[in-house]
Amino acid sequence: MLKHICMAAATSFVALPALAQTCTFTTECYEAEACQDTSFSLTAALDDAKLVTDFGDLTVVGVKNDAPVTTVFATGEGAEYLLSRNAGTARFTAHSNDGPTSITYLGTCEGEF
Numbered sequence: 001m002l003k004h005i006c007m008a009a010a011t012s013f014v015a016l017p018a019l020a021q022t023c024t025f026t027t028e029c030y031e032a033e034a035c036q037d038t039s040f041s042l043t044a045a046l047d048d049a050k051l052v053t054d055f056g057d058l059t060v061v062g063v064k065n066d067a068p069v070t071t072v073f074a075t076g077e078g079a080e081y082l083l084s085r086n087a088g089t090a091r092f093t094a095h096s097n098d099g100p101t102s103i104t105y106l107g108t109c110e111g112e113f
Helices: 002-011
Strands: 020-030 036-045 052-053 057-064 069-076 081-085 089-096 102-110
Touching: 020 081, 020 089, 036 102, 052 069
Parallel strands: none
Antiparallel strands: 020 036, 020 102, 036 052, 052 057, 057 069, 069 081, 081 089, 089 102
């Protein structure tokens, strides 16, 4: 009996998998200019409330899960960000407070929220 209690206690401390997705974007659209090819990626680490990007970490301020679309709202120095995912398709927009201006990235995400 003691063996079963110890096993149950030991397994209760096993870490759950992190809620994260890796998103890769291949198209960048700046304001009204023609879209261009790009290579940009980010990791949505929702357990840590951040989006990890090449240009720095962004703070997640909210998540809306309205199946089949998940939307992540984030903030960073001088801009606000929105990541929307529907199945594998993703869109990431940066709304700069300088201007204002916006940049849209089109791509895909893998992993689970």
